[in-house]
Amino acid sequence: MLNRIADRFSRVIQRFLPDAFVIAVLLTIVVIAIAIMFNPREPVQVFQAWGDGFWTYLAFTMQMVLLLLTGMVLASVPFISKGLRSLANFANTPTKAYLITFLVAAGAYYINWGLAVIVGAIIAREIGKRNKKAHFPLLIAAAYAPTVLYTAGFSSSIGLTIATEGHFLEETMGVIPTSATIFHPSTVIIFLVLAITMPLFIILMAPKKDITSYQPPARSTDVTFDKPKKDSMTPAQKLEYTPILGMLIGAIGVVYTVGVFATGRDLDLNLINLFFLSAGLFFHRSLGQFAQAFKQSVTSISPIVLQFPFYAGIIAVLGGSGLGDAIINGMVSVATPETFNVFSYWAAGFINILAPSGGGQWALQGPLQIPAAIELGVDPAMTAMAVGWGDAWTNLIQPFWALPILSVVGLHIRHIMGYCILLSIWVGVITSVLIFFLY
Numbered sequence: 001m002l003n004r005i006a007d008r009f010s011r012v013i014q015r016f017l018p019d020a021f022v023i024a025v026l027l028t029i030v031v032i033a034i035a036i037m038f039n040p041r042e043p044v045q046v047f048q049a050w051g052d053g054f055w056t057y058l059a060f061t062m063q064m065v066l067l068l069l070t071g072m073v074l075a076s077v078p079f080i081s082k083g084l085r086s087l088a089n090f091a092n093t094p095t096k097a098y099l100i101t102f103l104v105a106a107g108a109y110y111i112n113w114g115l116a117v118i119v120g121a122i123i124a125r126e127i128g129k130r131n132k133k134a135h136f137p138l139l140i141a142a143a144y145a146p147t148v149l150y151t152a153g154f155s156s157s158i159g160l161t162i163a164t165e166g167h168f169l170e171e172t173m174g175v176i177p178t179s180a181t182i183f184h185p186s187t188v189i190i191f192l193v194l195a196i197t198m199p200l201f202i203i204l205m206a207p208k209k210d211i212t213s214y215q216p217p218a219r220s221t222d223v224t225f226d227k228p229k230k231d232s233m234t235p236a237q238k239l240e241y242t243p244i245l246g247m248l249i250g251a252i253g254v255v256y257t258v259g260v261f262a263t264g265r266d267l268d269l270n271l272i273n274l275f276f277l278s279a280g281l282f283f284h285r286s287l288g289q290f291a292q293a294f295k296q297s298v299t300s301i302s303p304i305v306l307q308f309p310f311y312a313g314i315i316a317v318l319g320g321s322g323l324g325d326a327i328i329n330g331m332v333s334v335a336t337p338e339t340f341n342v343f344s345y346w347a348a349g350f351i352n353i354l355a356p357s358g359g360g361q362w363a364l365q366g367p368l369q370i371p372a373a374i375e376l377g378v379d380p381a382m383t384a385m386a387v388g389w390g391d392a393w394t395n396l397i398q399p400f401w402a403l404p405i406l407s408v409v410g411l412h413i414r415h416i417m418g419y420c421i422l423l424s425i426w427v428g429v430i431t432s433v434l435i436f437f438l439y
Contacts (some may be wrong), residue, residue, distance in 0.1 A: 001420075008207035010137070010418030018413040020303060020399040024310045027354055031314050033320035046321050052333035053316020054309045060359045061308045063273065065301060067155060070276035070295040070403065071114025073290065077283040081122055088126035095203055097127045097134035098142045102199040106146035110191075112276060113401075116235035118297070120144060121408035130213030135207050136214045140411055141419040142202050144402050148393045148427050151388035152191040155272060156182050157358030158388040162381075164270075169366050173380040180381040186438035187385055193434060194427065200428050205419055217410025226292065240288035246281045253278025304402040308357070311400070315355040319364050327351065328368050337376045341439040342432055344369055348390025349428065355402040358391045382439040389431055396424035 021111040028050075035046045087104065091097040100437065104123045108116035120143030129135045150156065159182040161167050165175055181187065228237050239245065257275040265271065286292040318324030326348045335343040338387075344365075351361055364385050373383040395401050397420060408412060 002204040003207055006419055006422055007207045009422060013418035013421065014414040017417055020403055020413050021307060023399060024233040024307045026312055028310050031317050031354060034372055035317050035323045038323050039321050044180040045319060049320030050313045052314045056316055057180045057312040057357065057360050059344050065305065066273045066302050067112065068114035069119060069294060069297050070273055070280055071112040071116065071366065072118040072300065073120065073293045074276050074280040075118035076212050076297065077113050084122045085126045087163055088123060088130055091127040091131055094131065094134045094206055097131045097139060099199050101127055101139050101142040102146060102202060105143045106149055106195050109146040112155045112272065113147065116146065117404045118408065120192065121150050121405045125214065125409050131295045132213040133211060135211050136200065137212055137411065137415040138206060140405065140409055141416040144398065144405055144416065144424055145198055145202065145420065147401060148392045149194060151184050152187045152394040156388060158362045158384050161359055161362060162384055168363065169370055173370050176381045189438060190389065190431060190434045193283040193430065197430060198423065198427065201423055205422065227289065243285035246285045246287045246290055249386065250282025251276045254282060285373045300407040303407065304400065307400060309357050311357060312360060314389040315360045315364055316405055318355065324351065325368060328365055332369065332372055337378055340373060340376055340378050341383055344386040344434050345432060345435050347391040348387040349394040351422060352391045352394040353398050356395065356398045358388065360423050361391050362387060386435055389435065391429060393424065393427055396427065
């Protein structure tokens with residue numbers, strides 16, 4: 001029955017869901033309009049907040065872009081992409097296709113969500129090429145669905161932010177080590193429950209007829225390498241394609257990041273970015289090959305670069321107008337110490353639809369919810385993770401972070417969103433229950 005519901009729902013979504021950039025602009029207009037109604041005497045201040053906030057998160061945007069790009073470039077290392085293609089050969093039935101796609105992407109999301117974008121795209125595409133009985137839009141949904149797990153992994157925006165010395169809430173909550181957040185037993189349990197149940201839900205949604213098999217996009221999205229012939233290289237090209245420089249500078253970066261982590265420094269965004277950048281340089285070997293992979297990966301994230309300032313403006317309006325405070329306080333005002341983190345999860349899920357940025361969302365919610373958590377006697381580390389889970393949860397119904405993987409495989413957001421919305425219902429229910437009992 002679930003497969004019939006999913007099929008009909010997906011068809012409706014494909015007809016009415018607009019482009020992701022259109023959604024970003026519509027959300028901007030709606031939030032500004034509501035903020036003006038919320039502050040009818042101060043419309044100019046609302047517009048001022050939007051304009052001032054448009055570029056507020058440039059530094060964070062650059063961190064996120066590098067996190068995504070370094071992961072994508074690392075995944076395009078020839079031996080990694082070849083291994084993914086070999087793994088795709090095992091998906092010889094539709095059930096195996098959806099299961100392998102999800103599990104491979106989930107493992108990648110745990111390591112780095114930038115890495116996961118290209119890993120998920122490659123494994124889904126290669127499986128789609130080999131298995132014409134697998135519904136390709138659902139394969140891509142299976143590759144993107146583990147985005148809800150990233151908050152418990154090594155690239156957790158909130159978990160890494162509060163583990164970084166000098167973060168903006170340090171005076172309120174201190175520096176929280178990752179052992180109390182992403183590696184806490186309760187977080188691990190939630191991660192495992194979702195990782196086990198989500199692929200089963202996806203398999204139950206698989207259509208029995210009207211299968212849409214993989215079709216190569218009009219423009220090739222494969223990362224390819226064009227290396228000059230050795231005997232025709234100029235001295236400058238020899239420097240570009242010698243393996244010595246790339247491996248040397250890559251090794252220096254890897255040794256540094258491993259060394260400082262081994263001496264007690266917690267993971268943070270800058271450290272992870274440097275590690276993946278260095279690993280990519282080392283495994284691509286030559287600077288020329290690394291630069292080609294980096295250049296081709298940039299195309300896939302161009303929609304994120306375009307839309308991020310609009311969502312930064314929305315965050316600024318939510319914060320400057322008091323609208324965000326009203327939403328968050330309205331939800332948590334009815335909470336008890338036992339239900340506070342569940343309400344924090346729901347509030348984060350709602351805010352994420354308007355402002356899909358874990359770090360930006362934390363900048364809005366953290367100053368409100370952490371003092372309230374401390375006053376209620378709730379562990380602020382668990383509240384931070386509840387916000388992180390909420391941020392990740394509604395990534396399923398906010399198209400922003402799906403754009404790179406869709407760009408790689410040549411699909412539109414409307415092709416997968418019907419499945420993602422249904423899956424988000426399951427994730428929301430099961431995670432709410434787990435947070436209530438574990439956090």
